[in-house]
Amino acid sequence: MKDSGRKKENSPESPVAPEDPEMVEIKAIRDKLCDMHSDIKKVMEYSNRLRFETAMECSRQEYSNAILSHLHEDIDTGLERNMVKKCPEKENCRSSFAALLQKNAGLVKQGRVDEVLLSDNREKLEELRCGAPYSKCDQCFSEVSSLFTKQVNLMRSMRIYASNQEQKADLSALETGALMREVLEPVSNPQRLEILRAVAFETKSFSAFSEITGLRGGNLLFHLQKLMDSGLILQQHERGDYMITEKGFKILQGLNGLYSSLQYSPLQISAEKTPGEKGEIRV
Known part of the structure; x- marks a missing residue:
């Protein structure tokens, strides 16, 4: 038994059989396919993310454009119907009112309406009111104020505007x-x-x-x-x-x-x- 043990210890190790070239090639092809699959997966994920972001932006733009078109029509209709008919300053005032209201309406294209910008537009409207030359100007300014308020309420309903006080109230109600x-x-x-x-x-x-x-x-x-x-x-x-x-x-x-x-x-x-x-x- 001891002699057989020595013979086993002293016997040379059997040589490792060389790997089959075909198996080596198949393994290399498999690894390459795995890499290609990984790359394709990354490209698809990136493409899906871009498609999602593009679709969101297109939807937002289309919705904003439709709302803006409606507001512009509302401005033209309201001013034409409710401003004082016979007034020497009607066209000048109409042009100033329309420019201010259209500028304010343009804020709906933003993802979030800045209260500072809205306050600036309110102040410009008050400046125009202070410079009104006739007592009957109140009728025109009443219509402009009404159109301005409708725009602000629409921004609230779209959830793109909330005053600082409203934002504080929203946060306090957070569950x-x-x-x-x-x-x-x-x-x-x-x-x-x-x-x-x-x-x-x-x-x-x-x-x-x-x-x-x-x-x-x-x-x-x-x-x-x-x-x-x-x-x-x-x-x-x-x-x-x-x-x-x-x-x-x-x-x-x-x-x-x-x-x-x-x-x-x-x-x-x-x-x-x-x-x-x-x-x-x-x-």
């Missing part, structure tokens, strides 16, 4: 628990956010979500169920494709708008500066 439970918590997971973005404009199957997120079986089902329980997505029928709900789309749209606005905020720009710029002291 943090419901916000966390119904909005923030469902989209706080990156895979769930990817799922929501994937169904923004088209339905997706379970297998498609698996490929997008890299999740399988029960793990993926957990996140899908979380989004369905929160009312952000729904399944068309048992074992059917999934689609986004109105609530889910509004949340996704709001997140996109919030992220875009933060990219150009003063705090964001300041944070992106490198240490030592503009005389900063680096500790």
Whole structure:
């Protein structure tokens, strides 16, 4: 037994068989295909994001243009119908009123109406009123004030304007628990956010979500169920494709708008500066 053990210890190691060239080539092709699949996936994700952002911008522009066209017609109709008919200054005043109201109406094309700009327009209207030469000018200014108020109310209904006092009231009414439970918590997971973005404009199957997120079986089902329980997505029928709900789309749209606005905020720009710029002291 000892001799056989020595022979085994002293026996030379068997040479490693060279790898089959065909298998090496197949492995290289497989790796290349995996890289190509990864690149295609990245391109598709980037394309989907661009399509989403473009669609949001086009929809906003079309809606704003339609509202602006309506406001311009309202200005022309209101001034023509309710201004004093016989007045030597009618055309001059009409031109000034129309210019001011059209400038104010143009604010609806902004994502958020600045209260400073609106206040400036109010002050210009008051300046015109103070310079009115006739007592009967009150009739014309009453119509202009009415049209101005209608524009402001429309901005409020579009949720693009709220005064400072209104904004404070809105914040005080915020229910943090419901916000966390119904909005923030469902989209706080990156895979769930990817799922929501994937169904923004088209339905997706379970297998498609698996490929997008890299999740399988029960793990993926957990996140899908979380989004369905929160009312952000729904399944068309048992074992059917999934689609986004109105609530889910509004949340996704709001997140996109919030992220875009933060990219150009003063705090964001300041944070992106490198240490030592503009005389900063680096500790």
